[in-house]
Amino acid sequence: MFKIRTYNAISSKGLDRFPRDQYEIASEFSAPDAYILRSHKLHGEPVPESVVAVARAGAGTNNIPVDDYTAKGIVVFNTPGANANAVKELILAGLLLGSRDIYGGMNYVQGLTDMDDATEMGKLLEAQKKHFAGGEIVGKTLGIVGLGAIGSLVANMAVELGMRVIGYDPAISVEAAWQLSSRVERMENLQTLLGRSDFITLHVPAIEATRHLINAETLAGMKPSAKILNFAREEIVDTAALLTALDAGQLGGYITDFPRPELLGRKDVITMPHIGASTAEAEENCAVMAADQLMDFLSNGNIRNSVNYPKTVMERNGGTRITFSNNNVPKVLGSVLAVLAESNLNVLDMVNKSRGDVAYNIVDVEGEVSNAVRSAIAAVDGVTHVRVI
Template identity: 45%
Template sequence: MPDRATQRFPVLVMNQISASGLSRLSAERYQVGKDVTDPAAVLVRSADLHGVTIPATVQAICRAGAGVNNIPVPAMTARGVPVFNAPGANANAVKELVLVGMLMAARHIAPALDFVAKLDGASPDLDKKVEDGKKAFAGFELAGQTLGVIGLGKIGCLVADAAIKLGMDVLGFDPEITVDAAWSLPSQVRRAGSVNEVLRASRFVTLHVPLVAATKGLVNESNIGLMRADGVLLNFSREGVVSNSAVLDALGAKELAHYVCDFPEASLLGHPKVIALPHLGASTREAEENCAVMVVDQLREYLEQGHISNAVNFPNVSMARESAYRIAIANSNVPNMLGQISTAMAAAGLNIHNMVNKSRGEMAYTLVDVDSPVTEDALAHIAAIPGVLKVRYLPVQA
């Protein structure tokens, strides 16, 4: 645990994290490195934490990206540890790659490049070979085509907007669209009532959903046949969202024209109608910097103020400081928890100045500002309440 007198937090960095983010962790308050012991927080990109012993000192895990499949989220939730990510920080990078994927499929760029690479530059009839060969790569334009967007978060909204500016018609579907996403969605996007409606009506279909139980195999053997025979399916979300066997069967039966993805799974390699990229979605300098800055700022707010934003397993919670003495409590979302916490504080002689409590599913989180310093005994008394998972004391630092 960090020293409460100085609140200098050790932060373990398990991947290469952009210096733009790490520089926001001041040396006065943070010890940052790859060999940190007893860390208060872990910063990670692709490192797989499943099967790794995560020290009991860890108070937060931060993923400098959107997906958290490499983090044991349920286990961290049970310990009262928030898992932060950076939704939308890499959205522009992914949007641009989706546009590249559509253009590669529509204009047959990959086979055309392969054709040119195999030409003999010393051949006297090079120009004739180029003119004769290019006929095999005639494509079509994006303008006037229908793009179906499944998942209308930050990335989906940006893709929809870019497609509209290219002259495409856009059909969107997201049963759990947020208010913020709805506000940012271009008005020209037509709303679909189901995944199947999008598959049936679109020349291009692009997926932008997280990999959870409800989205695993979202496009599969039972619905891929709804797509047009000249259709293009794009997957820049997660590999498991699409059934690769269903894609290969559809391509083999000429019921699908192209599959474009960011996941070069073994069964897809070498297929002439598959464009597989090596997980380049967020591989830009700008995206890496945006992700690092976003999660580091979220981590600082959590460790220093107790605020939570963009944690995949906690509610968003913030409260303006009205006292120098703050307690942050992660607890199970069960009846009478606030009553027990208030009773424990009263027994310790603590007067509650301000309090906020929010819940998300089975998890709840409480911030309390009190009017006087908090003793170790008082914190232990609160921590002993059944259902309390973690208690942190966050006094204002001099």
């Protein structure tokens, strides 16, 4: 019986995926096999030795000490694309809010609390509406930085809305490229995209390479009227440089769901809570995807959508399944196979994958695997974690 510890409120649609005759679900376990969570921060929390996997019901994993967990042999999953439509729709709202002063107009109307004559209010609003005029997004150029699950949806949506769409993503996958409309123009470098865009929307992960991707240098190459939408991660934009550009009239505006105190009270900044994935549908999709990935790993050793382990999938071929992770160095796999041979365990099928410094293996063998064999595999130099399923 596998034990799954939950953090946060996980959608019941996801938790109901776990068969109760094989899985126990609770918010408190002293020795769980896995965690499933949303935004709960695990940094600094002790992790039981029993934990072999963590599933984040969402795309970002900033709340998980991934490097530490990798060293402990813990597989960290996320759910890329499960909340993509929810974020895409909020980007559309951001584009409209950024092109027309909808927010300012609404605030003005809400401030007319001392007026009790509808006719007089109508006359006043008719006279004042010119102060909230804006432009249309049709014909404008949208620059998309990052063409993954969310970026590609935003690109296709903007094309259908009549925008010119240009994109930059040096690491675009073949799968993502197939999903893009043929009308999306691919830029060869970031600065070219920034210089041609009326709106720029960011869809890259928060990693060292993308920290302050939008900075004083990149801001200097943008149109003075351009507006940036950041619904990805706060760290991608250098806030100090952004404010300097706004104050100098080098940038038209900033729309984000990562508020900071210094961004408040400005007419050229629109902020909201981090609500990109805050829809019932997105939460359900993320929970279902996280649950399915956890079950496939715990029951079969298969890995899909891990942020620290390679994608490794193999159909069950009978016998007993052994999975093990190891440092990605020579001779480890050969040493493990030698242990199996010495134990007269015939290999039915196997797969070996690597990702950076980490290698992961699934091996189906004929017959039972004793604790002694498991211990012998764990003792091989370079092996970091072993499971017998």
